[in-house]
Structure formats: C-alpha cells, structure tokens
Amino acid sequence: MIYMDASATSFLKPPQVEKAVCRSFHTIGNSGRGAHAPTLNASRLIYDTREKLARLLGIADPARIAFTCNATEALNTAIRGTVQPGDHVITTACEHNSVLRPLYRCAKEGADLTILDADQKGYIDYDDLEKSLRKNTKAVVITHASNLTGNVTDIARVSAFTREHGLTLIVDASQTAGVIPIDVNKMGIDILCFTGHKGLMGPQGTGGIYVREGISLPPLKSGGSGVHSFDKSHPSDMPAALEAGTLNGHGIAGLNAALDFIHKTGVTAIHKKEDMLARRFIKGLSSIPQVTLYGDLDADLRAPIVSLNIGNMNSAQVSDILWEDYEICVRSGAHCAPLMHEAMGTARQGAVRFSFSYFNTEEETDIAIQAVREIAEI
Numbered sequence: 001m002i003y004m005d006a007s008a009t010s011f012l013k014p015p016q017v018e019k020a021v022c023r024s025f026h027t028i029g030n031s032g033r034g035a036h037a038p039t040l041n042a043s044r045l046i047y048d049t050r051e052k053l054a055r056l057l058g059i060a061d062p063a064r065i066a067f068t069c070n071a072t073e074a075l076n077t078a079i080r081g082t083v084q085p086g087d088h089v090i091t092t093a094c095e096h097n098s099v100l101r102p103l104y105r106c107a108k109e110g111a112d113l114t115i116l117d118a119d120q121k122g123y124i125d126y127d128d129l130e131k132s133l134r135k136n137t138k139a140v141v142i143t144h145a146s147n148l149t150g151n152v153t154d155i156a157r158v159s160a161f162t163r164e165h166g167l168t169l170i171v172d173a174s175q176t177a178g179v180i181p182i183d184v185n186k187m188g189i190d191i192l193c194f195t196g197h198k199g200l201m202g203p204q205g206t207g208g209i210y211v212r213e214g215i216s217l218p219p220l221k222s223g224g225s226g227v228h229s230f231d232k233s234h235p236s237d238m239p240a241a242l243e244a245g246t247l248n249g250h251g252i253a254g255l256n257a258a259l260d261f262i263h264k265t266g267v268t269a270i271h272k273k274e275d276m277l278a279r280r281f282i283k284g285l286s287s288i289p290q291v292t293l294y295g296d297l298d299a300d301l302r303a304p305i306v307s308l309n310i311g312n313m314n315s316a317q318v319s320d321i322l323w324e325d326y327e328i329c330v331r332s333g334a335h336c337a338p339l340m341h342e343a344m345g346t347a348r349q350g351a352v353r354f355s356f357s358y359f360n361t362e363e364e365t366d367i368a369i370q371a372v373r374e375i376a377e378i
Contacts, residue, residue, distance in 0.1 A: 002328045002364045007147050007175060007305055007355035010201045011329070013258065020257035021203060024250045031247060042249045049252050050239070052259040056267070057192065058183030059210055066242035067208050067252060071174040072098040073220065074193035074209035077242055078170045079103060079141060081217035082191070085110030087138035090129065093118040093339035094146045094153070099172055100339070103141065112136065118343040121296050122149035129161045139168040144176040148337045148351065149295025149344075150278070150305030152180065159188025168215065174198060175303050178258075179274065181267050184210060191215065201262065202255030205248045211238060219244055270358045274304035277356040277365050281306050284369035290376040294344055294351060304356040307335075310376050315350035318375060322352075326371040330354050 003011045024045070029038030031046050050062035059065060068074045079102040083089045091103055093115055107113040114132045116124045129140070140162050145152045155171060162169040170191045173182060178199030184192055189210075196206030211217055216236065223244040235241055262270065285291050285308065294307045310318055319332035333350045334341055341347045354368060 002367060004354045004356060004360065004368060005329045005331050006357035007198065007353065008331050009197050009204060010357060012357050012359035013201045014261035016257040016261060017201065017254045021250055021254040024253035028249050031249060045256060046247060046252055049256040052256065052263065053208060056259065057210065058185050063238050064213060065208050065210050066239040067247050069205055070207040071172065071193050071195035074207055075099055075172060076102050077209055077217060077220040078191045078193055079106065080220060082139050082168055083111050086136060088112040088134045088136045089139045089141060090114045090132050090137065091141045092116040092124045093343050094122060094124065094143050096143065096147055097336040099141055118340060120344055122146055122151045122340060122344060126157050133165060137167060139170055141170040143172040145303035146340060147175050148307050148335050148340045150303040151295050152301045152303060155187045163188055178262055178267065179303060180271055196255045200255060201258035203251040206251040206255045209242060217242065273358055274356045275302065277360050278304040278306055280362060280365050281354060281369060285372060288373055288376050291372060305353060307351040307353045309349055309351055315352045318352045321375055322371055328368055328371055
C-alpha cells in the first residue's frame with residue numbers, strides 16, 4: 001500500500017508514537033485530579049507537551065496553549081469566542097468548512113461576514129482586505145495553507161493589515177503545523193488553531209489553540225477543571241479556561257513523542273523532503289495532456305499537496321481505480337472546501353488530492369506518476 005493522504009491524517013507516523021501511546025496506558029491517570037503518581041505523571045506529560053509545542057510554534061508562554069480534540073474544536077472556540085452579533089469578520093474562499101460553518105452560524109446570529117474571492121489558481125487579492133474593512137470589523141479568519149491547492153497564505157501581509165486596524169487574526173494551521181515553520185510572534189498571529197494528527201504526526205483526537213496574551217476567550221464548553229470546584233463559573237485563566245473535562249492524555253502522549261521526532265528532524269528538513277516529493281510528482285505529470293493540476297505549482301513555498309483531475313473522469317472514480325488497481329490511498333471529492341472548488345471550476349467533478357508525508361519515498365512517487373499516466377491513457 002502507498003499512502004498519499006497525509007492532509008487527511010498522518011497514517012504513517014514515527015514508530016515512537018505508538019510506543020508512547022501504549023506506555024501511557026500503564027503510566028498516566030487524569031491530569032489535575034489528585035496527587036498520586038499516575039495523575040502527576042499525566043500532568044507532567046501534558047506540561048512537557050505544551051512546552052514542546054511552544055518551542056515549535058514560537059510561543060513564549062506554554063500556558064497560552066490549550067489542548068482540544070482537533071482543529072475544528074479549536075476554530076469553533078476561536079470564532080465563537082471572538083465574533084459576536086453586530087461584529088464584522090473577514091474570511092476567504094480558500095477556507096475549510098471548519099472555518100466557514102462556524103462563521104455562517106455567526107452570520108445567522110447577527111454578525112456580518114465578508115468572504116474574499118479566490119482566482120482560478122486559488123489566490124485571494126490581498127488588496128481586498130482593505131476594501132472590505134468596516135467600522136465594525138472585528139477579526140480576520142484565514143487558512144495558512146489550502147488543503148486543496150497547497151497554496152500558502154502570506155500571513156505577514158495579512159497580519160500587517162490586522163495590526164494596523166486593531167483586528168484579531170485567527171489562523172487555521174491544520175495543514176502547516178509541523179510541515180512549514182511557524183512563529184506566532186514574528187508572523188503576528190493572535191490566535192493559532194492546529195490539529196495534532198496531520199503534520200504533527202500525532203494520534204487523532206488531539207489538537208490545540210494558542211491565544212495571545214491580552215486576549216481572553218470564553219470557553220466553548222464548561223465543566224470539570226480539577227481546580228476551583230466550588231465556583232459556579234468555569235476558570236478564566238489559561239489553559240484551564242479552554243480545557244473543560246478530561247484531556248486525551250493517551251493521545252497527547254503520542255503527540256509528545258511525535259514532537260520529539262519533529263524537533264530532532266527539524267521542520268525545515270521535513271518540509272524540504274515533502275516539497276521535493278510533491279514537485280517530483282508535479283514534474284512527472286506535467287507532460288500528460290489529459291491531466292489538469294490545480295493551484296500555484298511554481299510558488300517558492302507550498303504545502304506538499306497536489307490536486308488534479310484526469311479529463312472529464314469523476315474524481316471519485318479515479319480515486320477508486322488508484323486504490324483498487326494500485327493500492328494508492330488518496331482523497332477525492334470536495335475536501336470540505338466548497339468555495340475553493342467553485343473558484344477553480346471543479347464543484348461538479350471534484351478533484352483527486354495527493355498529499356505527501358516525510359515517510360513517502362521517491363519510488364512511491366514514481367509509482368503514483370505511472371498510475372496516473374496509465375489511467376489517463378485509458
């Protein structure tokens with residue numbers, strides 16, 4: 001089997017991730033719920049993981065990171081906690097439904113929403129940010145990289161706009177955390193939402209949210225926190241403010257081990273290999289006339305994602321053939337990115353997405369090229 005669906009989840013993981021998860025079943029209890037060895041082990045593990053995430057993402061205070069189940073929960077927390085009825089928020093057609101649907105809900109409840117158009121290459125016009133500004137504009141919510149095209153957003157340019165006008169910048173790093181270097185301070189990011197199971201190579205059911213000092217988000221959910229049990233309201237201090245209930249300690253144990261691998265290998269080295277494989281794939285397909293590739297394929301910085309179509313074939317049919325005849329795992333359809341498909345003209349056909357990981361090889365990439373070529377010849 002050749003797995004090329006890393007944008008959906010990291011099926012291929014460092015071997016120490018599995019070992020760490022298995023070991024945690026025999027070592028950790030419930031963090032913050034007691035003073036015995038198992039609960040202290042859990043608390044130390046979770047704190048250590050916060051520190052490793054902070055070091056990876058350029059975050060000065062690890063306590064500004066709260067763990068979530070995934071990026072979707074993080075984005076809902078950020079959006080629902082920032083955008084209120086009467087506020088105006090700007091987003092883009094490049095977004096995943098984990099951004100769009102919470103914003104649609106905010107709009108239904110009385111917020112104003114502007115969605116910046118994307119061109120056929122999947123890019124927004126950054127000048128449209130200034131054109132969209134209103135007196136009641138509160139925030140910009142934007143992806144760091146498209147899960148469909150691999151295009152990377154110029155976050156520095158967006159943050160320059162948000163800083164000039166005193167807006168909150170919420171960034172979806174689902175496709176870039178662990179894949180492309182991120183420094184929240186240098187990039188001017190106020191709130192960063194990420195998942196643990198994609199580029200960070202951890203287990204599913206893990207993720208997190210960074211909230212800049214000076215910003216306070218109301219909790220998406222409230223309940224047990226292990227502290228201030230007699231208070232009627234949930235604690236307001238980070239990270240407890242956004243961590244109601246028992247954390248996924250076993251998943252965080254795996255994420256901790258994955259972060260060790262990422263720190264040792266280096267995000268730059270990881271991206272260099274993944275980018276090399278993606279560009280090798282693009283080059284191999286460029287001479288096949290029936291194949292249409294999407295996004296900016298010549299950009300200096302891209303996420304390792306390549307989406308394509310073969311003639312007029314339905315994307316689901318192509319992915320079925322890739323699996324049944326070649327045992328290649330890819331993702332077809334709309335990729336939870338409906339507005340991007342509309343911008344590229346692929347709303348009906350969908351697209352076939354290949355997404356590469358550090359553990360893919362050049363040989364696998366060449367096999368995938370040959371598979372696409374053979375399907376195109378049919």
